[in-house]
Amino acid sequence: MKRRHFLVTTLLSSGLIIIDQLSTQAASIPDFSNSPFTLGVASGDPQSDRVIIWTRLAPFPLEGGGMPNIRVPVQWKVAKDAKMSEIVGQGTVIATPELGHSVHVDVTQLEANHVYWYQFQVGNYKSAIARTKTLPNPNASVDKVQFAFASCQDWQNGYYVAHKHLADEDLDFVVFLGDYIYERSRDNNAVRQHQGEDCLTLEDYRNRYAQYKSDPNLQASHHRFPWIMTWDDHEVDNNYANLTAEDDQTIEQFKKRRKAAYQAYYEHTPIRVSFQPREDITLYRSFDLGNLGKLMVLDTRQYRSDQPCGDGAKPRCQEAMSETMTLLGTAQEQWLQSQLSDSSASWNIIAQQIMMAQYNLDPRPQQGLFNMDQWDGYVQSRRRLLNFLDDNKISNPVVITGDIHSSWVNNLKLDFDDPRSPTVATEFVATSISSEFPQQYVAAVNLARIANPHVKFFEGTKHGYVRSTLTSESLKSDYRVVSSILDPDASIETLQSFVVKNGQPGV
Numbered sequence: 001m002k003r004r005h006f007l008v009t010t011l012l013s014s015g016l017i018i019i020d021q022l023s024t025q026a027a028s029i030p031d032f033s034n035s036p037f038t039l040g041v042a043s044g045d046p047q048s049d050r051v052i053i054w055t056r057l058a059p060f061p062l063e064g065g066g067m068p069n070i071r072v073p074v075q076w077k078v079a080k081d082a083k084m085s086e087i088v089g090q091g092t093v094i095a096t097p098e099l100g101h102s103v104h105v106d107v108t109q110l111e112a113n114h115v116y117w118y119q120f121q122v123g124n125y126k127s128a129i130a131r132t133k134t135l136p137n138p139n140a141s142v143d144k145v146q147f148a149f150a151s152c153q154d155w156q157n158g159y160y161v162a163h164k165h166l167a168d169e170d171l172d173f174v175v176f177l178g179d180y181i182y183e184r185s186r187d188n189n190a191v192r193q194h195q196g197e198d199c200l201t202l203e204d205y206r207n208r209y210a211q212y213k214s215d216p217n218l219q220a221s222h223h224r225f226p227w228i229m230t231w232d233d234h235e236v237d238n239n240y241a242n243l244t245a246e247d248d249q250t251i252e253q254f255k256k257r258r259k260a261a262y263q264a265y266y267e268h269t270p271i272r273v274s275f276q277p278r279e280d281i282t283l284y285r286s287f288d289l290g291n292l293g294k295l296m297v298l299d300t301r302q303y304r305s306d307q308p309c310g311d312g313a314k315p316r317c318q319e320a321m322s323e324t325m326t327l328l329g330t331a332q333e334q335w336l337q338s339q340l341s342d343s344s345a346s347w348n349i350i351a352q353q354i355m356m357a358q359y360n361l362d363p364r365p366q367q368g369l370f371n372m373d374q375w376d377g378y379v380q381s382r383r384r385l386l387n388f389l390d391d392n393k394i395s396n397p398v399v400i401t402g403d404i405h406s407s408w409v410n411n412l413k414l415d416f417d418d419p420r421s422p423t424v425a426t427e428f429v430a431t432s433i434s435s436e437f438p439q440q441y442v443a444a445v446n447l448a449r450i451a452n453p454h455v456k457f458f459e460g461t462k463h464g465y466v467r468s469t470l471t472s473e474s475l476k477s478d479y480r481v482v483s484s485i486l487d488p489d490a491s492i493e494t495l496q497s498f499v500v501k502n503g504q505p506g507v
């Protein structure tokens, strides 16, 4: 008999029972002694007609979630208003123990460029009501797009006051560029401390996400805007490269660890990927912002060659210059080139993790000291991309970057060693939400500014995010910084703003 995938819903005295005929496993609602919505809700990966809404049932978030080992029906609804009276979509989705009782609903048939509200319910427990927004139609004429980008929220280094202020902005979406969690163990001197040791297993990573996502400011930021997310290294392991761990784990050990970390990432983020528990996830993807912009989101961790020259800040050895070194992997590099070639948008924004501009940390003439974890360790990958942008006259390329816990504005040159070389793109590097940039690094960068005239701005002590406003005339980036990450009531201000004009790469 041919199986058909449909749901039979029966109301029994114990509550809602749903039978999924594909798996023939029943789903039921447990007796909760605590709200299952401790991690809040989130939305993400908006398109013009759809958006992902997410939650995870976790009544006891730091103890593996605290759910029984059963399948649980979760009701969801989407409305046009914050009171949830004008419903435009609703349904039931099954939360399974295999995915940590996380759910992703791809809500379709929505109107373009439109604000919606959504909510989940299990039994008598209702989640917060949260707001989201679809993108404009791909070919629509759009006057303005506003977004913020952020990265690096080390729980132990400070409070998420930046998220509190981010939630008050007027934005279409948030781009998060990685280091959503940090995998390392507890620092007893930290202002607030990790629970648990170094993350190695699925349960470790789940508990770490649960701890981070318990933060009300982080939840507020998710509850206000759809997020477009990618990861960097700390979602798995500091400075990992493809299947090479930072420390002495074997490839086989690290394969298991990375698989667990990737699954936990999926379980805690509103990303639209086809997910099966396995060793890889295709995370690179693109978003159309009407005729105004195209956003291409990269993954510079999963496919890269191991950092050359022993990683860290090093003089460039031959390996760093080698054509065989790759940062994106062949498939992603070809995908990016075709996305750029096919784009008819005014602005082409590449959202990625690590700083693309060259930065020579040794100011002495004819000397060189470069961070091998950044694009500086993958010189030919960068040369190919910047040459591609120039050769194909890609319209207004802009790179947005995280990772380095400090604020930068860089003009991306065809030849960074020649100040007269053309600028082909502009890079905005956001500082961290909370992660530290050590004082000695600030001093080292400042000392070397003279050897890097394409770097137009650097600030290494403040935390926050960048708010960008895109119009047909310009892209304006405001560096929004908080007065302190140690004060939960800290204020926010714009440190400085930078403008790229249409047709004129560089700030």
Ligand SMILES: [Fe+2]
Pocket: 151, 152, 153, 178, 179, 234, 403, 404, 405, 435
């Ligand atoms: Fe970071």
